[in-house]
Amino acid sequence: MALEHADVQRAAHLARLGLTDDEAARYVDDLGRILEMVDMLQGLDTEGVAPLAHPLDVTQRLRADEVTESDQRSCFQRCAPAVENGLYLVPRVVE
Amino acid sequence: MHDKTLAELARSLEAGEFSSRELTQHLLGRIDRLDGKLNSFITVTYDQALAAADAADKARAAGEADLLTGLPLALKDIFCTQDIKTTAGSRMLDNFISPYDATVVEKLKAAGTVSLGKTNMDEFAMGSSNENSHYGAVKNPWDLTAVPGGSSGGSAAAVAAGLVPAAIGTDTGGSIRQPAAFCGITGLKPTYGRVSRYGMIAYASSLDQAGPMARSAEDCALLLGAMAGHDLRDSTCVARGVPDYTEELDTPLAGLKIGLPREYFGDGLDPQVEAAVRDAIKVYESLGASVREVSLPHTHYAIPAYYVIAPAEASSNLSRYDGVRFGHRCANPADLIDLYKRSRAEGFGDEVKRRILIGTHTLSEGFFDAYYKKAQQVRRLIRQDFLDAFEEVDVLMGPASPTPAFDLGAKKDPVSMYLQDIYTIAINLAGIPGMSVPAGFAGSRPIGLQILGSHFTEARLLNVAHQFQQATDWHRQRPAFAEENA
Numbered sequence: 352m353a354l355e356h357a358d359v360q361r362a363a364h365l366a367r368l369g370l371t372d373d374e375a376a377r378y379v380d381d382l383g384r385i386l387e388m389v390d391m392l393q394g395l396d397t398e399g400v401a402p403l404a405h406p407l408d409v410t411q412r413l414r415a416d417e418v419t420e421s422d423q424r425s426c427f428q429r430c431a432p433a434v435e436n437g438l439y440l441v442p443r444v445v446e
Numbered sequence: 447m448h449d450k451t452l453a454e455l456a457r458s459l460e461a462g463e464f465s466s467r468e469l470t471q472h473l474l475g476r477i478d479r480l481d482g483k484l485n486s487f488i489t490v491t492y493d494q495a496l497a498a499a500d501a502a503d504k505a506r507a508a509g510e511a512d513l514l515t516g517l518p519l520a521l522k523d524i525f526c527t528q529d530i531k532t533t534a535g536s537r538m539l540d541n542f543i544s545p546y547d548a549t550v551v552e553k554l555k556a557a558g559t560v561s562l563g564k565t566n567m568d569e570f571a572m573g574s575s576n577e578n579s580h581y582g583a584v585k586n587p588w589d590l591t592a593v594p595g596g597s598s599g600g601s602a603a604a605v606a607a608g609l610v611p612a613a614i615g616t617d618t619g620g621s622i623r624q625p626a627a628f629c630g631i632t633g634l635k636p637t638y639g640r641v642s643r644y645g646m647i648a649y650a651s652s653l654d655q656a657g658p659m660a661r662s663a664e665d666c667a668l669l670l671g672a673m674a675g676h677d678l679r680d681s682t683c684v685a686r687g688v689p690d691y692t693e694e695l696d697t698p699l700a701g702l703k704i705g706l707p708r709e710y711f712g713d714g715l716d717p718q719v720e721a722a723v724r725d726a727i728k729v730y731e732s733l734g735a736s737v738r739e740v741s742l743p744h745t746h747y748a749i750p751a752y753y754v755i756a757p758a759e760a761s762s763n764l765s766r767y768d769g770v771r772f773g774h775r776c777a778n779p780a781d782l783i784d785l786y787k788r789s790r791a792e793g794f795g796d797e798v799k800r801r802i803l804i805g806t807h808t809l810s811e812g813f814f815d816a817y818y819k820k821a822q823q824v825r826r827l828i829r830q831d832f833l834d835a836f837e838e839v840d841v842l843m844g845p846a847s848p849t850p851a852f853d854l855g856a857k858k859d860p861v862s863m864y865l866q867d868i869y870t871i872a873i874n875l876a877g878i879p880g881m882s883v884p885a886g887f888a889g890s891r892p893i894g895l896q897i898l899g900s901h902f903t904e905a906r907l908l909n910v911a912h913q914f915q916q917a918t919d920w921h922r923q924r925p926a927f928a929e930e931n932a
């Protein structure tokens with residue numbers, strides 16, 4: 352499956368990754384070669400094979416629905432770039 | 447002191463030949479003098495190391511020392527450490543100080559070990575040469591013009607150079623085993639779920655696993671025992687008892703059935719690597735093992751499947767770096783989208799961006815079935831290859847890497863770098879454990895023998911590796927770099 356400039360810009364937007372047009376052009380080449388390698392998978396017959404998401408056949412563990420975490424907001428916000436009154440600051444979203 | 451194994455150092459500490467403080471000071475001094483040439487550490491924690499060494503000496507004096515008390519090690523900079531910077535080799539986390547310790551860090555601290563610092567790595571563990579680090583490439587102590595391997599290249603180089611007796615790495619597609627091979631040390635990737643991933647910065651969550659890198663299989667056994675075990679904070683960490691991994695080390699190998707996967711000895715394998723691996727197999731035969739050829743028919747689909755699954759998981763995992771809650775934030779964002787896009791564009795390096803883009807593309811509408819679902823189906827076939835092989839044999843053996851360490855800057859094309867992991871990557875897809883042990887040299891560059899077992903057979907692998915190390919002295923070789931600077 353060939354990859355085009357618009358595909359790379361679309362993926363970059365979905366991933367919220369800023370790319371200049373020059374960078375995108377370079378990634379068209381790189382990603383194209385990677386996808387070409389990946390396309391080898393299409394030649395393998397996997398009819399009826401169940402997808403494997405996890406290497407061990409285990410099920411998700413459940414626990415009682417109890418509050419176990421304490422409030423550590425100030426601790427977690429120490430590594431934030433900008434906070435005020437316990438809130439994370441971002442550019443204005445609603446005018 | 448600096449070329450001893452952990453087991454030897456433990457005996458010296460116990461006998462009072464030197465204290466943990468003396469040992470720690472000696473190694474910190476070596477890091478100061480030598481690491482400028484290697485770049486294996488991102489952060490050296492002098493004060494914390496000496497305080498931990500003093501606490502260890504005190505515990506020993508009070509008769510409260512355990513097996514690992516006072517032994518120095520280093521942590522790949524992917525493990526969160528409270529109050530100490532954790533970068534994952536990325537500009538994105540250059541200012542990140544974790545509010546908590548990873549479970550592995552917590553366990554190793556509780557065992558009394560002394561961390562000397564955080565080792566260099568490929569950014570977010572994406573790479574096979576340690577050239578993708580924001581903090582610069584690491585050099586191989588066996589040959590300063592060669593790469594140390596990756597992504598745990600700093601851990602491997604530091605151990606090989608005698609800066610620290612052991613280090614903890616992580617392995618998503620070969621990132622413990624390949625650098626261990628390139629640097630002539632012993633490394634173990636445990637079964638997926640054996641060691642908690644809590645606090646280990648995520649790359650590809652269904653593949654990532656932490657493990658020990660050291661100078662002997664015995665040392666890996668000691669460390670794995672301290673690292674492994676159930677953890678409620680990682681839902682994929684298995685509830686299964688942790689055996690004493692040193693107990694089976696001395697079991698004789700008579701009757702051991704070794705399989706050699708035909709696909710691991712084909713085109714692209716360096717003849718010197720092949721010769722060293724075949725010589726190692728002969729050593730095993732002399733120890734009473736039998737050898738037969740087996741087949742892992744889907745081997746060549748492993749790299750393509752991996753480069754769908756791992757980037758897909760990475761694109762999801764790395765979406766957390768948004769410039770809002772932690773990590774790099776761009777200056778003067780115009781709006782929220784600009785904040786995200788520029789913070790991520792500035793914070794991530796080239797290879798990380800490549801994998802985020804691949805993962806986002808393959809997971810996007812219209813492509814999911816052709817890529818992600820297909821790769822997961824192939825993943826089942828790859829795992830089945832191993833399960834079938836382990837019906838016939840106890841362990842599989844082959845090269846850890848198709849070539850010895852390559853030159854710095856030699857692999858500019860991403861796909862040629864990816865193909866380096868041909869013998870290691872399927873193991874992560876299958877979730878089985880694997881080791882690399884030193885088995886010879888190509889000129890000055892070490893060669894690693896890879897040993898693979900079925901799920902949760904770490905004790906057996908360590909036994910098989912240890913018996914080889916009783917019969918050979920490849921693991922005892924030290925680079926001239928470490929000795930000239932003794």
